[in-house]
Amino acid sequence: MTFTVKSEIYTFGGRLLKLSHQSLITNSFMDVNVYLPSQYFNSPESLVKIPVLIYLSGLTCTPQNASEKAGLFGYADKYGLALVFPDTSPKNLPIAGSKDSWDFGESAGFYLDATKEPWSKYFQMHSYILKEIPLLAKQYPKLDFTKKSIMGHSMGGLGALLFFLRNNSESHTEFQSVSCFAPICAPMSVPWGKKAFGGYLADESEWAQYDPTQLIKKYQGINTSDILIHQGTKDGFYSGDINQLQPEKLVEAVKGTRYDGKLNMNLVEGYDHSYYFIASFAGEHVLHHAKALGLV
Amino acid sequence: MTFTVKSEIYTFGGRLLKLSHQSLITNSFMDVNVYLPSQYFNSPESLVKIPVLIYLSGLTCTPQNASEKAGLFGYADKYGLALVFPDTSPKNLPIAGSKDSWDFGESAGFYLDATKEPWSKYFQMHSYILKEIPLLAKQYPKLDFTKKSIMGHSMGGLGALLFFLRNNSESHTEFQSVSCFAPICAPMSVPWGKKAFGGYLADESEWAQYDPTQLIKKYQGINTSDILIHQGTKDGFYSGDINQLQPEKLVEAVKGTRYDGKLNMNLVEGYDHSYYFIASFAGEHVLHHAKALGLV
Numbered sequence: 001m002t003f004t005v006k007s008e009i010y011t012f013g014g015r016l017l018k019l020s021h022q023s024l025i026t027n028s029f030m031d032v033n034v035y036l037p038s039q040y041f042n043s044p045e046s047l048v049k050i051p052v053l054i055y056l057s058g059l060t061c062t063p064q065n066a067s068e069k070a071g072l073f074g075y076a077d078k079y080g081l082a083l084v085f086p087d088t089s090p091k092n093l094p095i096a097g098s099k100d101s102w103d104f105g106e107s108a109g110f111y112l113d114a115t116k117e118p119w120s121k122y123f124q125m126h127s128y129i130l131k132e133i134p135l136l137a138k139q140y141p142k143l144d145f146t147k148k149s150i151m152g153h154s155m156g157g158l159g160a161l162l163f164f165l166r167n168n169s170e171s172h173t174e175f176q177s178v179s180c181f182a183p184i185c186a187p188m189s190v191p192w193g194k195k196a197f198g199g200y201l202a203d204e205s206e207w208a209q210y211d212p213t214q215l216i217k218k219y220q221g222i223n224t225s226d227i228l229i230h231q232g233t234k235d236g237f238y239s240g241d242i243n244q245l246q247p248e249k250l251v252e253a254v255k256g257t258r259y260d261g262k263l264n265m266n267l268v269e270g271y272d273h274s275y276y277f278i279a280s281f282a283g284e285h286v287l288h289h290a291k292a293l294g295l296v
Numbered sequence: 297m298t299f300t301v302k303s304e305i306y307t308f309g310g311r312l313l314k315l316s317h318q319s320l321i322t323n324s325f326m327d328v329n330v331y332l333p334s335q336y337f338n339s340p341e342s343l344v345k346i347p348v349l350i351y352l353s354g355l356t357c358t359p360q361n362a363s364e365k366a367g368l369f370g371y372a373d374k375y376g377l378a379l380v381f382p383d384t385s386p387k388n389l390p391i392a393g394s395k396d397s398w399d400f401g402e403s404a405g406f407y408l409d410a411t412k413e414p415w416s417k418y419f420q421m422h423s424y425i426l427k428e429i430p431l432l433a434k435q436y437p438k439l440d441f442t443k444k445s446i447m448g449h450s451m452g453g454l455g456a457l458l459f460f461l462r463n464n465s466e467s468h469t470e471f472q473s474v475s476c477f478a479p480i481c482a483p484m485s486v487p488w489g490k491k492a493f494g495g496y497l498a499d500e501s502e503w504a505q506y507d508p509t510q511l512i513k514k515y516q517g518i519n520t521s522d523i524l525i526h527q528g529t530k531d532g533f534y535s536g537d538i539n540q541l542q543p544e545k546l547v548e549a550v551k552g553t554r555y556d557g558k559l560n561m562n563l564v565e566g567y568d569h570s571y572y573f574i575a576s577f578a579g580e581h582v583l584h585h586a587k588a589l590g591l592v
């Protein structure tokens with residue numbers, strides 16, 4: 001697995017690498033951006049291991065949006081963690097209509113493993129991020145994927161919850177911490193989720209394994225670090241005719257679970273769904289992860 | 297003069313206002329973004345006056361680029377100053393070919409007052425920013441345009457130097473401080489400047505009044521606060537075939553002037569011309585202005 005460096009940009013003391021590679025899991029060329037903080041370059045080879053914070057983007061996005069607008073690099077460099085920005089789906093696929101919809105198909109992978117054809121051949125985003133993204137460490141050996149956390153926005157906030165809740169267990173902690181901006185909390189209950197799950201998953205019985213309000217009730221992970229969420233009250237997907245995000249359902253779902261009292265849900269007055277919102281709380285989120293990763 | 301609010305976005309504790317208005321100076325509708333920090337809203341009406349930092353953007357930009365990518369809001373909110381992002385020129389003009397070139401005409405106003413027709417009717421960016429932008433205080437009365445500073449990028453860095461050097465005198469300080477990212481330092485000597493000055497100005501004798509390397513030799517301002525500049529060594533407009541920026545000429549020009557020893561020129565290794573570069577040093581620049589404005 002070779003990641004081709006399309007560009008290398010100096011920023012905030014570290015470097016942003018824009019990479020692409022042929023994925024064996026999604027059967028597609030994938031873009032991925034990686035921010036290496038200054039500590040990656042300035043520390044002795046043998047001593048430094050850099051923990052990783054994965055950032056999952058929302059519908060319509062590529063790795064570029066958050067790289068340009070989320071305002072994360074300065075904090076990543078402050079604490080000494082790397083950022084990884086995977087793409088939101090495989091792209092340029094030989095599937096008729098795969099680009100026709102902004103909330104299904106290309107750029108709308110929902111971080112699941114599809115079971116319905118023709119999507120199942122390519123839309124294996126859950127396995128891709130879990131198994132192939134860590135191969136970055138072969139090319140950038142100071143990256144420590146045994147110490148990693150995950151965050152995301154909107155569809156990517158859903159993804160972050162999924163990775164954390166599905167892959168941490170009683171015997172194994174895959175992700176040290178999770179945080180979200182305006183996540184889709186209850187996909188089984190909302191139009192975005194119903195469209196995605198109905199399109200990608202062969203059977204409705206599979207839906208619950210990708211719904212955080214279902215997963216959290218069964219969560220058995222030894223890691224019960226706080227879940228940090230920010231949700232703007234003027235977010236058009238939260239306050240409009242259709243509440244696509246349903247943070248209230250997650251608040252309800254944690255009651256009586258081991259996350260009771262550990263869901264740090266912040267409704268922030270006046271904020272919307274944009275990167276202006278994300279950037280405003282980026283520092284708080286990176287600090288949340290830096291603490292869980294033992295960096296502060 | 298009414299500024300129409302196209303949108304109001306909560307960010308970093310304050311609010312970004314996207315405004316437009318009919319300018320009587322450029323005879324055109326103009327966009328302008330304003331960031332009001334939380335102090336604007338949270339302080340008692342009678343007590344607070346918010347200083348202003350004007351940010352001038354580069355070629356091809358609108359007020360949106362820096363608002364989205366420059367990473368300035370968090371620092372503005374920290375110190376309690378407002379940010380104003382004027383547009384880079386009048387737009388949608390009844391001049392044939394005004395949009396044909398990326399480095400002349402629309403989005404390339406060079407912050408001067410044109411004297412050559414047909415441009416002179418519209419391209420009065422120097423007077424526009426000096427005289428009409430402060431009318432924002434009529435609509436947002438806590439803004440204090442008697443306490444203001446200016447910064448910019450590339451063509452906007454040139455603009456920032458022009459406003460500071462042309463409008464501060466022995467008897468009057470219009471701008472408290474100036475800073476630049478990768479400014480066009482010596483426009484008379486480079487293709488961008490020659491094209492702009494030749495196109496907008498009726499006579500070559502007018503060029504020197506818009507060239508910082510000329511202006512700084514004659515500068516008589518009582519304000520001699522340090523000029524802060526960052527310039528990336530891998531900036532394609534600095535290190536390519538043509539050096540459009542010429543920071544060396546400004547370093548040379550200050551010798552023997554009252555700015556001798558007060559030009560804080562930072563060549564930063566590896567950085568390019570992008571907003572990734574700007575955002576990396578945004579905190580340092582806002583602090584520079586906050587000090588000059590008496591906020592720290």
